[in-house]
Amino acid sequence: MKINIVSKRVELTNSIREKIENTFYNLERYLSDDTDVHVKLDVTKRSQKIEVTIFTKNGTIIRAEDSKDDLYNAIDVVYNKLYKQIRRLKTQLINKNKSNESIRFNNIDKYDDINIESDSIIKRVKKFNLDKPLTTEDAIMQMDLLGHNFFVFRNLDSEDLNIVYKRHDGYGLIEQI
Incomplete structure (x- = not known):
C-alpha cells in the first residue's frame, strides 16, 4: 500500500x-499491496481537515473526510469511516458472489483531479476513465462509497453512458437514447 500525503x-x-x-x-490487510492512498491535510483558523481517498x-474509489479541532x-x-466503508463493500461483494480476496482489488484506473481558476463558475473538474463498463448495481455501490448523489458510468449491457442518482425513494437511472 502506498500512502501519499499532501499538506496545505x-x-x-x-x-x-x-x-x-x-x-x-x-487497512493494508483489507486492500492489495499496490493500492494508492491519497491523504490531504488542510488547516484553517477554525478546524483541521483531513481527506483520504483510496484508489x-x-x-473502486473509497473516500472519507473529517474536520476537527485536533488533527489526530x-x-x-x-x-473509522473508511473501515466501515470497506466492510460494507466486502459484504456487498460477498452477497453478490464476487471474488473479493479480503477486498484485494486489481487494475486501478487513472484518476486526475484538476482545479480551474477561482473566478470561473466551474470550481473543479474530475476526469475518470469510463473504459471499464459497470452494472447498474456496481455503479450504485461505487456512488455510495464515494458519498455522491450521482455517478456517471458506462453500462455493461448497452455500452452506453448512463447516470445513476439518489432519489428520496431510492435510486434513479438516466439512460442514453
Whole structure:
C-alpha cells in the first residue's frame, strides 16, 4: 500500500506523518499491496481537515473526510469511516458472489483531479476513465462509497453512458437514447 500525503497551510511533521502511516497501514490487510492512498491535510483558523481517498486496482474509489479541532482525532474518525466503508463493500461483494480476496482489488484506473481558476463558475473538474463498463448495481455501490448523489458510468449491457442518482425513494437511472 502506498500512502501519499499532501499538506496545505500546515507543516507536515514527523509525528503527523507517523500517525497517518501507522493508522492507515492498518487497512493494508483489507486492500492489495499496490493500492494508492491519497491523504490531504488542510488547516484553517477554525478546524483541521483531513481527506483520504483510496484508489483500488479495479477502479473502486473509497473516500472519507473529517474536520476537527485536533488533527489526530480527525485522523482516527476518518480511519473509522473508511473501515466501515470497506466492510460494507466486502459484504456487498460477498452477497453478490464476487471474488473479493479480503477486498484485494486489481487494475486501478487513472484518476486526475484538476482545479480551474477561482473566478470561473466551474470550481473543479474530475476526469475518470469510463473504459471499464459497470452494472447498474456496481455503479450504485461505487456512488455510495464515494458519498455522491450521482455517478456517471458506462453500462455493461448497452455500452452506453448512463447516470445513476439518489432519489428520496431510492435510486434513479438516466439512460442514453
